[in-house]
Amino acid sequence: MMKYQYLAVIFVIIMLPISLVFSAYINAQVDTLDLQISYDTKLDNTTYDAIKAFQLNTVNSSTSDIVNSKIKDIEAAANSFFTSLANNFKMEGYNSETLQEFVPALVFTLYDGFYIYSPFENTLDDETKSKLPANATYTGGEEVTGLKPYIYYSCRYVKGSMDVTITYSLDNYITIQGYDQNGKGINDAGYVLDDSLLYNSTTGEVRYRGITITSELQLREYVGDTEYAYVKINGVKYYRNANTNTWFTITNGKINQVATPFRNEDNDMGYRYYKEAYEFKERLKNYGITNLRSSDAVGVQEVQDVDGNIIYSFVDSDNKIFDFNKIEEPDSNFNNHRMAVIRYVIESNLSIALSNYNNYGTGTYEFRMPKLAEEDWARILDNVCLVSFLQGLSIGGKIYNGYSVINNNKNEEVVTENAIYIVENARIKNSTYHRVTHKGLENMVNTTTSRGVFNIDFERKSIGSTTSETTWYFYPHWDLGCYTCYVAQTNTENSINNIYEYLDGLSNKTLAKLYYTALGRERYSMYKVFRNPEEHVNAFKE
């Protein structure tokens, strides 16, 4: 009679341990995956913190585009990365040196190249070694972690007697060095723009996409609570004090007077951008650069996606790179080629840096570069960003190996197509600014009072008082963001991939004119390594 109970009890005695072990196993797996996703999120947050530090440092500094200042800002961003890493991963107390063991590389992509922050061997030549003082803080052959030399997004092309290296950037600006089709030396740089760009050298008229680009009224901006007329040349803003007709700049939060005044005239930076792009195109034709095809590229083969499919082949695709028809639009041959070059350069340099990392790491874990997803590449190629890698942390059943890509949307490095906002009425204090894709914006603006403004000019800035310790905060533009297109994007065209096509499609050309003028002005006013800064600034002086 009791045999049912016996059977049941025996069954339970067998089943219970099995069930317990099974449950423990599942829980361990759940915990591992749980940790992995929480680490992914934490890495995203850490990377964002580093980007935020970079933004704060660059927006408040007018010298942030100069190389040594940029290196300083990037190193500061890397430091905030490690501080934030320690906080997020509950590793407070560890110094960045310990944490560096888990971070094989940080990649800071910039306008025309990128920096890799990773360990390397500090090799010194014999002369340097012999001159090192006894108490030097560094020695030869030492392993240090820091920024490696800047790597440009460049590619070499050989065609007949032409042998050039072209450096690409995040927009349509290129730098060319080498020998042209006649074997003559070239050292040139400029923007490439659509075929519709025309310049009449007798009348001086510039037309772009059917729109006449002219100079615009002097730009005005607040410093503290006074509005000044200003001109931005090679990345630096010069403000005009109307009472004394003197000009000043703000460097590191302090006001500096400029000796020779600038010409007090309309702003023609936008006009110059298009005019010089036209002249650049003519020069490219003379050099024979316009005949280059992707197969003329030397030393590059193809770019593959995560699954090993070929996305872009330099060898097989025989596209004319500089086909000027719609060259600045997202899907042009030029842009596809440019992005393939950038991706190739980053990928090849990064995989070398990461595989070398195993030589420096003290752990037993062998690091492998994770494959970056297509959507992450799209973001890397779209704007200045930080790519961080984290590996070697134990997460239960396995070792964590992850990466994160975060864009920097507010920077002085590049003027992207969506960095221009339109102020409805630039002549009054509290006007409204809009995104270009605000529905019906073309009928709300006009060419006399409205103006396109670079997005970081709406950010808060600070300036130190000369007499006390007080810091004054101010907004260069007092305009407020539109609630239906800037704050919440409920009244915008959100599915636009090609802003040029969108603007060309509007029957009212006012918006297009404002936008193209502002885009040209801001791109032309940016700091460019290629220019001779002194000569360039002097060209605008009285």
Added chain:
Amino acid sequence: MGDSLMTIIAIVLAAILMFVFPLMSMSDRTDDISQLTVKTATTEFVDKVRTTGRLSIDDYAAFEQEIAATGNTYDIEMEAKILDENPGKKTTQASSTRIGENVSYSMYTSQILDILSSNNEGTSKVLALKEGDMFSTSVRNTNTTLSQQLKNFFYTVAGNDTYTIAAEHGGYVTANGSGN
């Protein structure tokens, strides 16, 4: 008589021990796995919105489908906190030694879905967010899972309105999602 009663009790006990116990144990594991799937899917969904600044109807549908594949029904609640810097700007403009406070206002599931599913021509099916906004999602099951049913039946500890599978995730949007 006493013997047959004992037999019946013994059979019932044996049935419970041999049948219900493994069933409960298995259904508990199933819920664990569902929980994991839902949590992973939610985190990935939110992190994608956060790092791209865009939420499209396709992403949302894919997310819905992924969690529905666990065999349960879920209640998805989304919230987008839209950052408004204009009030803070006014404070600083009035007194330049002060940094004003930013304000944010929320859009909830129904408003977000309204934007995503609007079918009128010319309206977008993308919710675009900007850097500084916050996005969060919480998911919980609405059906009673097998494990819940069994538990309710045997020890009635779980009330009818409780859930066993739940996931939450949220954070700052780090990218500007608009095409422009």
